[in-house]
Amino acid sequence: MSYNTKMTALKTENLHIGYRSKKQNITIASNINITLQQGELVGLVGTNGIGKSTLLKTLTQVLAPLSGNVLIKEKNSSQYSSNRLARVLSLVLTEKLASKNLKVLELVALGRQPYTNWVGNLSKTDLPIINKALQLTNTVHLKHKRCFELSDGQLQNVMIARALAQDTDIMVLDEPTTHLDMYHKAYILKLLKKLSKETQKTILFSSHDINLSLQLCDKIIVMTKENVAIGTPKDLIQQGIFKTLFPKDLIIFDDLSARFRMST
Amino acid sequence: MSILKSNKAIFSFLIGALVLCFVLNICLGSVIIPFKAVISSLLGYKVEQQTWVTIVNQYRLPKAITAIIVGSGLGVSGLMMQTLFKNPLAGPFVLGITSGASLGVAIVIMGASLIGGIFTGLITSKWTIIIAASLGSFLVLLAVLLVAKKVQDTMAILIIGLMFGSISAAVVSVLSYFSPAEQLQQYFFWGLGSLGNLNWTELFILFIIYSVGIALSILSIKALNCFLLGENYAKSLGINVKQSRFIIIIATSILAGTITAFTGPIAFIGLAIPHITRQVFGSSNHKILLPAVLLFGAIIMLICDSIAQLPTSNYTLPINAITALVGSPIVIWLLLKKQKMIF
Numbered sequence: 001m002s003y004n005t006k007m008t009a010l011k012t013e014n015l016h017i018g019y020r021s022k023k024q025n026i027t028i029a030s031n032i033n034i035t036l037q038q039g040e041l042v043g044l045v046g047t048n049g050i051g052k053s054t055l056l057k058t059l060t061q062v063l064a065p066l067s068g069n070v071l072i073k074e075k076n077s078s079q080y081s082s083n084r085l086a087r088v089l090s091l092v093l094t095e096k097l098a099s100k101n102l103k104v105l106e107l108v109a110l111g112r113q114p115y116t117n118w119v120g121n122l123s124k125t126d127l128p129i130i131n132k133a134l135q136l137t138n139t140v141h142l143k144h145k146r147c148f149e150l151s152d153g154q155l156q157n158v159m160i161a162r163a164l165a166q167d168t169d170i171m172v173l174d175e176p177t178t179h180l181d182m183y184h185k186a187y188i189l190k191l192l193k194k195l196s197k198e199t200q201k202t203i204l205f206s207s208h209d210i211n212l213s214l215q216l217c218d219k220i221i222v223m224t225k226e227n228v229a230i231g232t233p234k235d236l237i238q239q240g241i242f243k244t245l246f247p248k249d250l251i252i253f254d255d256l257s258a259r260f261r262m263s264t
Numbered sequence: 265m266s267i268l269k270s271n272k273a274i275f276s277f278l279i280g281a282l283v284l285c286f287v288l289n290i291c292l293g294s295v296i297i298p299f300k301a302v303i304s305s306l307l308g309y310k311v312e313q314q315t316w317v318t319i320v321n322q323y324r325l326p327k328a329i330t331a332i333i334v335g336s337g338l339g340v341s342g343l344m345m346q347t348l349f350k351n352p353l354a355g356p357f358v359l360g361i362t363s364g365a366s367l368g369v370a371i372v373i374m375g376a377s378l379i380g381g382i383f384t385g386l387i388t389s390k391w392t393i394i395i396a397a398s399l400g401s402f403l404v405l406l407a408v409l410l411v412a413k414k415v416q417d418t419m420a421i422l423i424i425g426l427m428f429g430s431i432s433a434a435v436v437s438v439l440s441y442f443s444p445a446e447q448l449q450q451y452f453f454w455g456l457g458s459l460g461n462l463n464w465t466e467l468f469i470l471f472i473i474y475s476v477g478i479a480l481s482i483l484s485i486k487a488l489n490c491f492l493l494g495e496n497y498a499k500s501l502g503i504n505v506k507q508s509r510f511i512i513i514i515a516t517s518i519l520a521g522t523i524t525a526f527t528g529p530i531a532f533i534g535l536a537i538p539h540i541t542r543q544v545f546g547s548s549n550h551k552i553l554l555p556a557v558l559l560f561g562a563i564i565m566l567i568c569d570s571i572a573q574l575p576t577s578n579y580t581l582p583i584n585a586i587t588a589l590v591g592s593p594i595v596i597w598l599l600l601k602k603q604k605m606i607f
Contacts, residue, residue, distance in 0.1 A: 062496070086502030093500075098350040099492040101548045101606045113490055114502040119551065120486040166501070 008074055009170050009202035010036040010059065015068035017051065017058045025066050028054045032068070034221060034230045036204060038169065041196040042230075043213035044206040046223030047246065052206040053174060055223065059204070060172050061085055073169065086114035090166035092159045092173040100148040104158050107147060108133055111165030133164035136195060153184035160191065164199075171195075173205035177212075185209055189216050210242070211259040233258065271552060274545065278559040282332075285566040289331065290324045292575040326467050327460045328566065333474050334459060334530055335537070335565025336558040337523050340481050341516040342534030343541075343557050347488050347550070348512050349422045352607045356520035356534035358422060359408050359513065360429035361401045365524040366455065367432040368400025369393055373451045374443035390461065393454065394525050401521035404428050405513075412513060418495065421513075456582035457528035459569055466526060473522045480515035481554060484508060488550040531584050536591040537561045542606045543598040564591065 015032040018025055028051035036042055046052050057063040059070055061077050070077040072088060080088070090111070097107075111133065112126045122130075134140045137157050147155060156176055163171050176192070177185040189209070193216050196203045207213050213220060214233045221230045222241050229241055236242065242253040242260075252263040291302050297316045304310065305317040306325070341356035349358065357363075372392055411424050440448055462470065487508035490498035499505050520534065541556045542548065565587075572586040 060500070062499070081502075082499070082504060083502035086500060089500075091497065091500040093494075093496055095494050095496055097492070098347075098494045099548045099607060101542075102492060106547075106549060107493075110489060110493060110501065113486065116486070118483070118486060120489055121551075 007038045009038050011071040013069040016066040017054050018066050029228055032228045036202050038202055039196055039200040040202050040218040041193050042204045042219045043217040044221045045210050050223045056174055083114055088168050089170045090163035090168040092163050094174050102147050104142045104145050108161045108165050111162040130165050133161045137161040152179050170202045176205050177207055177209050214258050282563050285563050286328055289328045289566045289570045292570050293573055294578050326462055330459045330462050331565040331569045332562040334523050334527055335561035337474050337519040338534035339537035339557040339561025341519040343538040344512050344516050346538055347491055359425035360404045361517055361520045362524050362529045363429035363432035364401040364404030365397035366436055368396035369454055370436040370439050372396040374439045374447045397525035405517040454528050457530045457584045459527055470526050477515050477519035480511055484512050485550045492548055532587045532591050536595050539595055543602055
């Protein structure tokens with residue numbers, strides 16, 4: 001029953017996503033109805049080019065929806081000012097940092113920008129939040145290093161710390177496990193799981209690591225050409241949705257172990 | 265806390281150095297004036313020779329203040345361009361502002377001679393040159409801003425700025441091809457840059473516009489820091505990217521355009537000062553960098569001007585040559601010492 005008392009963090013109503021151009025609208029996916037609750041870890045999977053990034057961009061207000069609504073904390077996302085939005089929704093993107101010379105502490109502190117004054121001075125209340133973000137991501141020892149000195153895995157950790165410092169109810173990550181080895185993929189996803197439980201944040205990430213996501217996520221969003229489905233990993237496996245995700249000539253989905261393997 | 269302390273020490277040192285360079289700059293020149301007399305005339309006390317007072321108050325003091333404005337203004341606009349375009353090679357002039365100013369001046373100096381008649385009389389007026397340079401850089405700025413409004417991609421703005429610069433340079437080449445040697449030389453001398461041409465009225469106007477540019481830069485500190493993460497991150501942090509970019513471009517254009525109009529194109533300072541500052545402070549935080557660049561820019565410009573005067577001789581070297589001669593070794597030395605470019 002506690003499921004129902006939790007707040008809805010992110011919800012879409014008949015959302016159509018795509019790109020507008022002068023001549024015509026290019027629809028990428030239509031009739032998307034998904035609901036994410038507070039404290040859930042949600043993975044978004046689908047093949048390359050299916051529109052995962054477009055969906056994330058639309059959910060985070062970078063792109064306008066073609067039609068339909070995105071509700072953030074039960075309020076239409078277009079009603080948020082950019083600063084209000086920055087206080088409820090934080091991002092971890094795939095794009096490279098413009099300056100890799102920033103110290104880790106400075107980078108994480110930039111997460112506090114939506115709350116600082118016109119010149120960006122940190123107040124006394126900001127420092128504990130920054131330290132907490134570093135502790136939760138186990139990056140305290142990296143505090144005084146510069147970003148170019150970090151490994152890819154460490155940098156991803158630090159970027160998550162920055163998003164944490166932004167202190168938002170929702171965190172959206174675009175392919176946070178790309179370029180990482182298997183151990184660090186697991187490490188990052190496990191960290192996201194821990195964060196969603198300990199801080200009651202709604203965490204949505206896109207990923208190609210379906211095997212790992214199925215083991216950790218509360219819910220999975222599967223994008224296929226036909227539709228966008230959402231459900232618990234168990235339900236989705238029962239529906240057989242992963243069997244249709246890829247062409248069957250190379251890899252097949254094994255229901256029992258809940259993972260893809262080479263077809264022999 | 266240790267970082268804060270050491271920064272404080274560097275800042276106190278820089279302020280001390282600025283005062284020292286300022287006084288030194290005024291003391292040095294083709295005429296030898298005793299140190300005591302310089303200080304007395306600055307403070308308004310009686311000095312044995314009236315000519316000394318005139319030299320110090322009407323020539324050396326405005327020139328030193330111009331040096332401070334030019335060095336700090338170009339340094340800050342270079343810093344903003346490097347951050348905005350995420351490019352360590354950017355400077356205050358990447359948006360085609362100098363080329364615009366050059367075009368304006370070229371049209372007045374060389375174009376007027378082609379048309380001949382009543383226009384030739386205007387050429388000698390200093391204000392004509394200033395207004396032409398301002399108009400030129402303003403027109404290029406306007407074109408860049410119109411583009412910036414339409415184009416989403418910051419890199420596209422950079423390329424378009426460079427293209428505007430190329431077009432202006434091409435027009436200047438065509439003009440100079442048809443111009444007589446005398447006008448060509450006059451244009452050439454303008455292109456060498458000069459700090460010592462301003463009287464107090466001109467300096468006052470320059471200072472007012474400079475203050476507006478610096479104020480806009482200070483207002484942009486928070487946005488500039490967010491741009492260090494990239495534009496999409498800046499947006500996700502609640503920064504209005506388009507508006508901030510607009511303000512940064514305007515501030516740069518005001519600073520670089522006006523300074524170029526009054527002193528001619530001063531090369532190198534805008535590119536080098538931000539690098540020197542980053543290497544010395546080891547930081548990318550604009551709250552530290554901006555005031556530091558102001559100080560470094562002013563100090564280096566004062567030193568360059570002192571050298572250009574060739575103290576005790578009657579010659580003055582072109583300031584543009586000195587800035588590069590003094591600045592380049594400093595940048596190379598810092599890079600060799602730290603082994604790593606900080607950006």
